[in-house]
Amino acid sequence: MRVVTVGVFDGVHKGHQEILNSLKNLSKEYNASPEIYTIVFPMEYYTGNFDGxxxxxxxxxxxxxxxxxxxxLNLQEIKDLSPYDFFDFISKDTKAIVVGQDFRFGKNAAGNVNLLENLSKEKNINLKVVADLIIDGKRVSSTLIRKLLKEGNIQKANYLLGRNYPIYGKVYKDKQLGRKLGFPTANIRRSKELITPKFGVYLCKVYTPKLHFGLMNIGLRPTVEKTKSVKYEVYILDFNEDLYGKEIRVELLEFLREETTFESIDALIEQMKNDEKTARKLLEEKYGN
Incomplete structure (x- = not known):
């Protein structure tokens, strides 16, 4: 027997964790297998109104x-199932179903928790509907966290996620513009399916895999070379090792400033020096580093 939950679960944020903890607890209660069906992309991905x-x-x-x-689960393969057919799929050998209160299922999202409750009763399945998690008057959701990232509100996004927002990938050799400016950076390749946070400079943790701190710039480098594709480049404090071809992980901690077009390279370098001073002060005051 099993206990089942279904959803996209993008970010696996604090709201999702409420559902997942209920799933885990019920599976222990029934001595059943906890099973999670994650939908690869939400409907917005297919309708073209999706930030990543x-x-x-x-x-x-x-x-x-x-x-x-x-x-x-691939949404394209299940989107035309009727609510009843979808229920048949998730209810086989099932002792309990756990969902959020906004759960919808079946073609055109025709099924809701009321229908799910009625169908579950017919099969003697325990339905657990987990209430929305409300923080600061707002429902915690992947959509809200995406909005916060696009606004540069990284600290609030991290709080709702329950962990620091990650950016990771393989370091590739670019034009080494940062090195020429006195701030050598590691450039990271990142999937285009992922959301792009607000352009600007962030204080961050960097795992190489050893922990370091640094400054990440996300944007188009408008002063030195306006690019068409978004660049993710991190300047690691007190670090001079070769990282080309290696996987590194960056965790965004605080948004320091927006990306700006400077009048000259000298003005950019001066701002970068100020960014480093700001970062070191924050690290000393807030992160004990």
Whole structure:
């Protein structure tokens, strides 16, 4: 027997964790297998009104596996199932179903928790509907966290996620413009399926895998070379090792300033020096570094 939950679970944020903890507890109560069906992309991805995933599918699965067995669902393959057919799918050998109060299912999202409750009663399945998690008067959701990231409100986004927002990938050799300016940076390749946070400079943690601190610039480098594609480049404080070809992980901590077009390279260098001073002061005052 099993206990089941279904959703996108992008970000596996604090609201999702409420659902997942209920799943885990019920599976222990029934001595059943906890099973999580994660939908790869939300409907907005297909309608063209989507800013990007918060984290990669691989990261999502890793986080979800802390709560149970994980299976992926492609929305394109299930979107035309009637609510009744979809229920038949998730209710087989099922002792309990756990969902959020906004859960919808079946073609055109025709099914809601009321229908799910009625169908579950017919099969003697326990339905657990988890209330929305409200923080500072707002429902915690992946959509809200995406909005916060696009606004540069990284501290609030981190709080709702329950962890620091990650940017990671393989370091590649670019034009070494940072090195020429006296601030050598590691440039990271990142999937275009992921959301782009607000352009600007962030205080961050960097794992190489050893922990360091640094400054990440996200944007188009308008002063030195206006690019078409977004660049993710991190200047690691007190670090001079070769990282080309290696995977590194950056965790955004605080938004320091917006990306700006400077009148000259000298003005840019002066601002970068000020950014480093600001970062070191914050590290000393808030992070004990």
């Amino acid at each position: 995933l918060l984290i990669s599918l691989e990261d999502r699965i890793t986080l979800l596996e802390m709560y149970g067995n994980v299976y992926t």
